[in-house]
Amino acid sequence: MKPINKIKRNVIIYIIGVLLLSSLGGLLSLKVNPGLMLLFAISPIVMMLLLRFFAGDGWQDAGLHPKFRQSWPWYLFAFFVYPVTIAFVLALGGVYGITTLNGDWKSLLPLFLTGLATQFIPRMLFAVFEEWGWRGYLEPRLAALNIPDLPRHLLVGLVWAAWHVPLVLSTDYTSLPYALFFSLFLIGVLLSAVVYGQLRKASDTVWTSVLMHGTANTIAWAILTNNLVTINNKVLANISPESIFSILLWGLLAWWMLFRRKA
Numbered sequence: 001m002k003p004i005n006k007i008k009r010n011v012i013i014y015i016i017g018v019l020l021l022s023s024l025g026g027l028l029s030l031k032v033n034p035g036l037m038l039l040f041a042i043s044p045i046v047m048m049l050l051l052r053f054f055a056g057d058g059w060q061d062a063g064l065h066p067k068f069r070q071s072w073p074w075y076l077f078a079f080f081v082y083p084v085t086i087a088f089v090l091a092l093g094g095v096y097g098i099t100t101l102n103g104d105w106k107s108l109l110p111l112f113l114t115g116l117a118t119q120f121i122p123r124m125l126f127a128v129f130e131e132w133g134w135r136g137y138l139e140p141r142l143a144a145l146n147i148p149d150l151p152r153h154l155l156v157g158l159v160w161a162a163w164h165v166p167l168v169l170s171t172d173y174t175s176l177p178y179a180l181f182f183s184l185f186l187i188g189v190l191l192s193a194v195v196y197g198q199l200r201k202a203s204d205t206v207w208t209s210v211l212m213h214g215t216a217n218t219i220a221w222a223i224l225t226n227n228l229v230t231i232n233n234k235v236l237a238n239i240s241p242e243s244i245f246s247i248l249l250w251g252l253l254a255w256w257m258l259f260r261r262k263a
Helices: 003-031 034-054 068-095 105-143 149-170 178-203 207-224 244-260
Strands: 099-101 229-231
Touching (some): 003 034, 003 105, 068 178, 068 244, 178 244
Antiparallel strands (some): 099 229
16 A cells, blocks of 8 residues: 555554544443543544554654753743733733622632642643654654645644544533533634644644643642632633633634744
């Protein structure tokens, strides 16, 4: 088989496999045991490992070398971009009366810091499960097919968004009507995929994406699981990707990384 045909075959296997495993994980979590949602969480890295070990993809473009020396500015970007954007969304929500703090700073800050400490390691681990798949496998394999940046990132984003569907349908992930939620969610994930994809390309390592993804989930879980804020309009000011404020911010960020930074 020609190398290009092997890459195409394996990319198709990856996409089908990861979506089947995620769907199976969601179904089993509903019908058998909620703990089986773990199959959903590990599906991106499981398919990556199978294809790189046994289907001839190898490890040359996996991006596992951290490359701290040349990519340290991108590590800083990866670490700070979500704290800044989440804070901006919450502040904007506060200005418009959409978001309110559930207490004073003296009571909320210890809860927030405790949440960060307890969530950091598990959220980083789950970020590895995802990012070794999305940016450690699918992005570089599509790049090997010479697919340009924007359509490549959008294709990864489509798969990434579809992968979330079993999680949304099998949990209380959202209180919004599904038609509205999935429309906004798809836009938010596609914009995020552009930023993640450009970060992966610029830093030439998957670990910047892991750091950014893990930091985002750590902060979000620390805020939401401790009920630190009340968001009265989740369409406008939710800290997750599907709110209007988040979409506008990440749209600007995606545009800058894809076009202005290149220029």
